[in-house]
Amino acid sequence: MFTPEERDRIRARLLAHAEADDSIVGLAFTGSHATGTGDRWSDTDLVLAVRGTVSDTVNRWTAWLYDEFDARHHWDLGVGGASVVRVFLLPGWVELDITFAPEPEFGARGPQWRTVFGTPRAREHFPPPDRDTLIGFAWHHALHARICIERARWWQAEHWISALRDQAISLACLRLGLPTAYAKGAHLLPDEVTAPLDATLVRSLTEGELRRALAATVAVVTAELDRSDPELAARLRPMLTELT
Structure with missing residues (x-):
């Protein structure tokens, strides 16, 4: 399985790629990495704020992840709305959960959020289960x-x-x-x-x-x-x- 160093190198490359992509106007980490509670086994959850057509950015990033990291599989987690949550499996069992959100939907829906760049919008948090x-x-x-x-x-x-x-x-x-x-x-x-x-x-x-x-x-x-x-x-x- 992956080492923490391998996972961290992938995170750094994701951040650099997002900063160089004109369609990405914001990036935030969610999950345990956002709150400093992750451990050696934690995966990577991030949200990208997309300016323009979300599907175009999703397709470009998907192709890049396969070319750059030899991704083995991906699937979409249905969440409703205009955002796309795409889950990738990389070699070494590295999991990436990437949310491609339209710029107006870039904002925290829960306490696990750390903005790296961009301006998050105020959004209602997900309610607890009924x-x-x-x-x-x-x-x-x-x-x-x-x-x-x-x-x-x-x-x-x-x-x-x-x-x-x-x-x-x-x-x-x-x-x-x-x-x-x-x-x-x-x-x-x-x-x-x-x-x-x-x-x-x-x-x-x-x-x-x-x-x-x-x-x-x-x-x-x-x-x-x-x-x-x-x-x-x-x-x-x-x-x-x-x-x-």
Whole structure:
């Protein structure tokens, strides 16, 4: 895999290329590199302010990254709006997440932002996830896990049990003000929350094991609801327990 020195050299070349590109009028780092919390394994997230047609700049930069760094693959992360978020894989497992934003959309949407050059616009930050939506996904995943067990669809049951555990982690992170996306705050959760998660792991694709793991995961979700909304927990607990 890449070394920190290799990654830093690529970052420097990206910055120099942006400064030499007349269509790029701003650049900011986001993610851990913006806040000084990155480590040896951190990838590179940056936002480019584009003056002119975004698609033209995206195509030019994509071609340059393949020619200059021998990029192996890229894909677009759908975010809506006029910005394009293109994710690149370079040799050595170097990941680049580059947002090509129209000049009026160049601005921080969250606390992880460090402007290198250009003038960012004031923009609303991304809202935290909706708690009721997370709870809705939780009971939905629990229900479908039970149905898949009854249908003897073992792999699909495992999928829903794991997805249910993800919702429990997100709910705990939201309650404690920790990052919710991609379990980024999971390592900061207290032991009282994380210790029971071990029992939620599916250890084999057998009916008995899947039923055990589902029961353990439902117990974790119910405990989290007790901490954040006892009244709602009291309404949902009998139905959730019925699934186990």
